[in-house]
Amino acid sequence: MDKVRTPKNIFVQGAISPEKIASSIANHSTKTEIGGHSIFLGQVRADQKEKGEVVAIEYTAYEEMALQKAFEIREAVFAKYPLTCMHIYHSLGEVKVGELCLFVFTSSKHRKAAIEACSELVERIKAELPVWGKEILDSEEHVWKKNR
Incomplete structure (x- = not known):
């Protein structure tokens, strides 16, 4: 009997x-x-904005x-x-700037x-996951981030 996979919680509060x-x-x-591991660590940059x-x-x-979409992405990548x-x-x-936001x-x-x-995985997460980032600026302005 095949093991049924269920969505795992991928979210961490804060960094x-x-x-x-x-x-x-x-x-x-x-x-x-x-025999091999590959790791991607996404870090918040101190970008200069207008x-x-x-x-x-x-x-x-x-x-x-987001959890359902992450599950679908995981399953597709496991199959491939x-x-x-x-x-x-x-x-x-x-x-905060310098802290890690994606592992x-x-x-x-x-x-x-x-x-x-x-x-x-990284490319699909950035393109498909319904996660949004609002950049907090030193001027106390807030700007919605565009994924790249």
Whole structure:
């Protein structure tokens, strides 16, 4: 009987801590069939805007829809690549400049699948997930962020 996969909560309140990333990596040391990992870390930049410099981003989401969409993306990427593991974490709430807001981690027997899957996941998350970022500027203005 096949195991039924259900949507996992990918959201983290605030910044993603380096400890969470380290712990996730360490948890895979017992999975000896893995030969390669690929990791993407998205960090908030101090972009200069017309009305000031970005000091933080406030992330919001239509959570139920976002979790379903993340599940669909995960399933499609699992079907396309021979992965052992896949983890996605995205921040909600305020994340300051220099802090991490996205953590995508893929593992497989061989590096190529892990690297390609990780890259595809990041692109699809940015393009398809109903998550929005409002840039908070040092001038106290707020500007909706455009994903690139």
